[in-house]
Amino acid sequence: MEEREGAGPRWREDFPIAWERDxxxxxxxxxxxxxxxxxxxxxxxxxxxxxxxxxxxxRRRRTRIASAAAVPRGGSLLFRFPTDEDPCILLRAPDGxxxxxxxxxxxxxxxVVYRPEDRTLACPCHKGVFTCSEGRPIAGxxxxxxxxxxxxxxxxxxxxxxxxx
Amino acid sequence: xxxxxxxxxxxxxxxxxACVQACEECDTHRGVSMIHLETIRRADTVQTxxxxxxxxxxxxxARVCPADAIKQTPDGVTQSxxxxxxxxxSNCVLACPFGVPKYFGAIDQMMKxxxxxDRTSAGKRPMCATxxxxxxxxxxxREEIERKRQGTAINLWKFGGxxxxxxxxxxxxxxxxxxxxxxxxxxxxxxxAGATEDVAVLLGEI
Numbered sequence: 001m002e003e004r005e006g007a008g009p010r011w012r013e014d015f016p017i018a019w020e021r022d023x024x025x026x027x028x029x030x031x032x033x034x035x036x037x038x039x040x041x042x043x044x045x046x047x048x049x050x051x052x053x054x055x056x057x058x059r060r061r062r063t064r065i066a067s068a069a070a071v072p073r074g075g076s077l078l079f080r081f082p083t084d085e086d087p088c089i090l091l092r093a094p095d096g097x098x099x100x101x102x103x104x105x106x107x108x109x110x111x112v113v114y115r116p117e118d119r120t121l122a123c124p125c126h127k128g129v130f131t132c133s134e135g136r137p138i139a140g141x142x143x144x145x146x147x148x149x150x151x152x153x154x155x156x157x158x159x160x161x162x163x164x165x
Numbered sequence: 166x167x168x169x170x171x172x173x174x175x176x177x178x179x180x181x182x183a184c185v186q187a188c189e190e191c192d193t194h195r196g197v198s199m200i201h202l203e204t205i206r207r208a209d210t211v212q213t214x215x216x217x218x219x220x221x222x223x224x225x226x227a228r229v230c231p232a233d234a235i236k237q238t239p240d241g242v243t244q245s246x247x248x249x250x251x252x253x254x255s256n257c258v259l260a261c262p263f264g265v266p267k268y269f270g271a272i273d274q275m276m277k278x279x280x281x282x283d284r285t286s287a288g289k290r291p292m293c294a295t296x297x298x299x300x301x302x303x304x305x306x307r308e309e310i311e312r313k314r315q316g317t318a319i320n321l322w323k324f325g326g327x328x329x330x331x332x333x334x335x336x337x338x339x340x341x342x343x344x345x346x347x348x349x350x351x352x353x354x355x356x357x358a359g360a361t362e363d364v365a366v367l368l369g370e371i
Contacts (some may be wrong), residue, residue, distance in 0.1 A: 016222065023237055069245075147303040 019092070025066040062152065062159040065090055069156060076114040080105065081149055081160040089114060089121070089147050090158065091132055098158055100149035101135045121146065167307050171280070171294065172318050173215065177301035178202075180213035184269040184293035185301055191281070191292060197269070200293050201244075215302055217293065218243060218265045218278035219322075220332035221301045226257035226266055226277075227371040234275075241332045251275055262346075269368045280332075310336070319343065 017024050065079045077090040079100075087103040090115055101121060103111045111124035120138070121130040128140030135146035150162040174295040201216040224243040227235035234250035235257060237243050246257070246266075251272040257266040266277040281291035285304075296302035303310065310318050318334035321343040337344065 017227040017235070017237050019236045019238045071333075 008087075014016070028068055031066070046113050057139050065151075065158045067156050068092075068098070068153060068158055071098075074116045079160070082163065087111060089151075090151075091121075093119070099107075099132060100151050100152055100160065101130070102147040102149065102163070104146075105142060106137070106144040106146060107140070112146070166231065169285075169290070169304055169306060171217070171333040172303045172305065172336060173217070173333060174301050174303065174314065174316070175212075175214045176210045176298045176336075178213050178215055179299050179301070180204075180355060180365065181298060184215055185295045187276075187292040187296040193283070194276055196355070197275065197276065200349060201267075203266070215293065215297075216265060217291075217302070217335060218280065219329075220280060222330040222332065223329075225260045225262065225329070229258060229260040237241050238282070238286075240286075242282055242285070244282065245277050245279045246275045248274060262322070262327065262329060307334075310334075320344070341343070344345050 014025060019152055033088045034152075052073065063081055065081070066077055071077050071090060071092045072095050073092055073096055075092055079088050079090055081088050082124050088100055089103045089112065090098060090100045092098055101112075105112050105123040105125065105128055107123065107126060107128050110123050112121040112128075112130065114132075115122050119146040120131045121132060121135070121144070122128070123130075123140065126141050128142040129134060129138050130142065130146050131138055137143060137145065149160050150164055152159040152161050180202065182202060184200050185202050186216045188194075188198040188200045188288055189196055190304065191199075199217075201215050203214045205212040205214055220241055221241050222241060224235065224237055225241060227237060230246075231254060232252045234246040234252075235243060236247065237327040249275045250296070253270075253274070253275065254266060257267045257277075258268050259343075259363045268275050281289075285291055290304040296303045297303070307318065314336055315347075316336040316338050317340075318336050319342060320331045320334040323343055323345040325346070
């Protein structure tokens with residue numbers, strides 16, 4: 001029972017009563033959807049790739065944390081970097097080298113504290129423990145490392161230059 | 166030999182409800198009959214008439230469906246509403262001149278006879294026609310009907326000004342070429358008296 005072409009209003013062509021033509025419309029709609037959808041995904045990926053290529057993160061300003069003499073060997077110092085909402089902790093190893101990590105525990109955002117006796121950062125809330133050498137979790141609930149603050153020691157001044165997630 | 170077709174001979178119906186029972190046993194609508202066994206002038210007679218979907222060549226139910234849910238197969242069978250599309254608006258229920266589609270509130274869907282499409286598309290006979298003891302519902306060839314029956318099988322209906330051609334034929338007395346339902350038969354007060362156009366008169370029931 002093929003319907004006569006051009007019979008009825010224009011919208012009837014998109015909503016035919018005949019089975020076969022209805023299936024054809026459905027198939028065509030699917031093909032259109034797949035084609036346009038794929039094009040959209042490819043285009044969006046290209047745009048993102050291009051944007052990543054062109055857009056360079058603005059160089060963060062170096063921030064002076066403290067003078068090296070102010071932190072004793074085996075001691076720590078709290079500071080905030082890159083903004084005032086980001087608490088960080090500066091550690092000085094017994095050999096005099098500096099490390100700095102975000103103070104926000106990766107488990108539930110409590111503030112970690114420095115334990116010089118075994119050189120770890122411990123979170124008092126749920127007994128999470130991070131190493132001081134890499135900031136990796138070694139005990140308790142945290143599974144991700146603490147963000148490391150990139151340091152630059154110039155003479156007697158310690159600068160923070162960036163954050164390594 | 167022409168292909169198998171569906172013929173209804175209302176005068177042969179004995180009201181045994183075998184067709185209803187058979188239709189209810191179908192798995193796609195178990196317990197709900199898609200064939201309606203109508204009673205004719207219940208006060209005066211025990212005559213009944215089976216009503217299956219007549220599968221109009223230009224299905225009015227599909228034309229009025231706002232949800233695009235009723236489709237017609239290439240061999241002219243008007244399918245029941247597609248479940249994901251039917252919105253239970255009952256437009257088809259109101260539009261069908263034969264009163265075939267029915268709205269089922271429990272599922273908020275229209276359901277109607279679909280010619281047992283799972284069976285007929287595979288060469289089997291519709292369930293109601295296989296069980297009808299008096300063969301009021303006959304699924305056979307036109308030649309066979311003409312050889313065995315007295316009347317003629319026609320498929321042209323006129324409901325007032327609406328002309329409807331159906332896939333399913335009904336058997337009427339010889340000499341009748343169309344079935345006309347006048348306004349009086351549609352109980353429209355003020356219409357011209359068209360008693361002679363009444364189907365019941367044509368079938369010699371009155």
